[in-house]
Amino acid sequence: MSESYQNYVNGSWTDASTGETFETNDPAAPNEAIASYQQSDVEDANAAVEAAAAASEEWAETPAPQRGAVLRETAQNLAARKEELTELLTREEGKTHAEAGGEVQRTIDIFYYYAEKTRDLGGKVKSSSGERTNLYTKNQPVGVAALITPWNYPIAIPAWKIAPALATGNTLVLNPASVAPGVAIAIFEALDDAGLPDGVANIVTGPGSSVGDAMITHEDVDAVSFTGSGEVGHMVYDAATDDGKRVQTELGGKxxxxxxxxxxxxxxxxxxxxxxxxxxxxxxxxxxxxxxxxxxxxxxxxxxxxxxxxxxxxxxxxxxxxxxxxxxxxxxxxxxxxxxxxxxxxxxxxxxxxxxxxxxxxxxxxxxxxxxxxxxxxxxxxxxxxxxxxxxxxxxxxxxxxxxxxxxxxxxxxxxxxxxxxxxxxxxxxxxxxxxxNDKTTGLELHVPFGGFKQSSSETWREQGDAGIDFYTIEKTIYDTF
Structure with missing residues (x-):
């Protein structure tokens, strides 16, 4: 019998309000079911966003190194399951064992990387024109982030969105692609085991046309990060920017x-x-x-x-x-x-x-x-x-x-x-x-910016490295005069 997975909302594993599920299959043997997932709808998406919004203030006020400790333990939890997740990724998405193992390891490395970056989060001190004025900046989280990810890197792409969002004090909701969501759910299992507070990170499976749309248009969502097709990405960008949300998209290449x-x-x-x-x-x-x-x-x-x-x-x-x-x-x-x-x-x-x-x-x-x-x-x-x-x-x-x-x-x-x-x-x-x-076009280092020109992205914000931190933070300038 195939494995059955639930949504993770407000710190609990829950069934979709629809009572319906969908199955994934092995692309090398399509008649073989791999797992079943929740066929969620707008109600489930809204509940997840509301949980993230309720948890936002407390998580933002949590000292950054404490947030980093959760990410570090998450990386350790994923590392302990590396072979299991490699096999799941191969069976659900079709990558070779070596390719899948490399992607899982990259996910582990991403969480370790942003765990260490939390020690350096802050602002900059500047020289003031006034004699008694301390002039400096501080970085604050954007708020609630809606993340929509594709099937082709079903654990690495969620990781490089989730880890910087959490490191910088944001809460989030993820809607992964329905073709291969199992390894993305594993991230939330690892976060839960690491003691992440309820509501800080949520995952809702189901069609992007309903779940994803509800997320990006919800009034409590402050930022949207999307990776996928150009056709869908342009619609996501238009919907998010119409509401004044911060948005980044990565939309493919030739x-x-x-x-x-x-x-x-x-x-x-x-x-x-x-x-x-x-x-x-x-x-x-x-x-x-x-x-x-x-x-x-x-x-x-x-x-x-x-x-x-x-x-x-x-x-x-x-x-x-x-x-x-x-x-x-x-x-x-x-x-x-x-x-x-x-x-x-x-x-x-x-x-x-x-x-x-x-x-x-x-x-x-x-x-x-x-x-x-x-x-x-x-x-x-x-x-x-x-x-x-x-x-x-x-x-x-x-x-x-x-x-x-x-x-x-x-x-x-x-x-x-x-x-x-x-x-x-x-x-x-x-x-x-x-x-x-003198190198192939594929293969990315995790500590440098990633994004495209022209129709390959929204040309707004890059992902990964310090650029990932920039997207999930807002800089405030402080004039301190006593």
């Missing part, structure tokens, strides 16, 4: 890796393959476009095709690349493969759903490479959330940079080159929030 004629082609192929086919291509920072200098284009195509064909696909506990998370995601990827063919791109390898033997009814697709792609093709302009790479040929560095920037997104980008001048120009001129040299 990330390029430029391969220079000075690059080591074998190294470039390794970098692009890791950035495109890792986590089954289901990352907002995944490399979607390889923009390759004509002098090394043919050699690169041969190398990247070789890398793609060497990947062993199957259930995540045994193979190099797991399934897509759901049937709809798989169908979306297969649709884009057909669109690319119709547009005139050349299918160099892959392009098929994998069936039979070890694949069963799972949502598996071959690592896919298209060549002869023009940058105005839909396959090169629209986000494909699967293991599909477009290879675009360019004449020189100027052409490569222009092609890389000729897109509505601007999240992550990289260049593979041995030319220092190219590298320096690339990081200066690329229109992306993350720029890398």
């Amino acid at each position: 990330n390029p890796t430029v391969v220079s004629n000075s690059a080591d082609v074998e190294e470039a192929a390794d970098i692009v393959a890791a950035g495109r086919f890792g986590v089954t291509g289901q990352a907002c920072t995944a490399c979607s476009r390889a923009i390759v200098h004509t002098d090394v284009y043919d050699e690169f195509v041969d190398a990247i095709v070789e890398r793609a064909e060497a990947i062993e696909v199957g259930p995540g506990d045994e193979y190099d690349m797991g399934p897509q998370v759901s049937e709809s995601e798989l169908e979306g990827t297969l649709d884009y493969i057909e669109i690319a063919k119709e547009e005139g791109a050349t299918l160099a390898t892959g392009g098929n759903r994998l069936e039979g033997d070890r694949y069963g009814e799972g949502y598996f697709v071959e690592p896919t490479v298209f060549t002869d792609v023009e940058n105005d093709f839909r396959i090169a302009q629209e986000e494909v959330f699967g293991p599909v790479l477009s290879v675009i040929e360019v004449e020189d560095f100027e052409d490569a940079l222009e092609t890389a920037n000729d897109i509505q997104y601007g999240l992550s980008a990289s260049i593979v080159t041995d030319d220092h001048t190219e590298a320096e120009r690339f990081v200066d001129e690329i229109e992306a929030g993350v720029a890398k040299i």
Whole structure:
């Protein structure tokens, strides 16, 4: 029998007011139920927000190092369950065991990081023009935060929203994606075991169209943090800002890796393959476009095709690349493969759903490479959330940079080159929030800002590191004259 989970509201594990539940399934074996969750609605969301609002003042007044102690113990609790959570993430979302384990470890590290940051929270002392005036600033929590997170990093993304919010004295409500909410609930189990006061952090599962909407429009919510699709993100942004709420959104990407004629082609192929086919291509920072200098284009195509064909696909506990998370995601990827063919791109390898033997009814697709792609093709302009790479040929560095920037997104980008001048120009001129040299587009350090340009984010507040603290605090200036 599958596990059954409840909402966590005001320090108690509770059923949804609807009395209804929904199930998650293993994307490698869709007929296998993993767990059941509460099918919550507006009433449940409102109760969670009200609990967070009631707990807000007391948590804000709790000394920051005491808040840090709760986060530190939460990290310890998660670490004690690392293997269990890794297996749950693999079964519910489809990542390989190594990928899932890395994500769980990142979550642990995030809670440890913000636990230590609580020791340094405060303001700044400034010199005053008056002789008897002490002039300084202090940072105060925003209040109640509504957090809405996606399925592709179902424990790390909630963690990098929850930990800074709690560290800075905010209370919160989380609505995780319904595809894989189990590991997010584990965070709240760890917080509860760490002695977090009632109402400070709450989680309500169920559809974002009702639960999420009720959260972001509730009058007691002061800040909204959303990660997900551009279409939904723009609606979230409009709804939150109409009410004067502080808001940050991260909305996806169409990330390029430029391969220079000075690059080591074998190294470039390794970098692009890791950035495109890792986590089954289901990352907002995944490399979607390889923009390759004509002098090394043919050699690169041969190398990247070789890398793609060497990947062993199957259930995540045994193979190099797991399934897509759901049937709809798989169908979306297969649709884009057909669109690319119709547009005139050349299918160099892959392009098929994998069936039979070890694949069963799972949502598996071959690592896919298209060549002869023009940058105005839909396959090169629209986000494909699967293991599909477009290879675009360019004449020189100027052409490569222009092609890389000729897109509505601007999240992550990289260049593979041995030319220092190219590298320096690339990081200066690329229109992306993350720029890398001789590295894959995926992979983020937790102590530096993360966010995009253009349609990849609201371009308001960054996440992670000190930027995460900035989003959840308001600075007040104090004139103290006696």
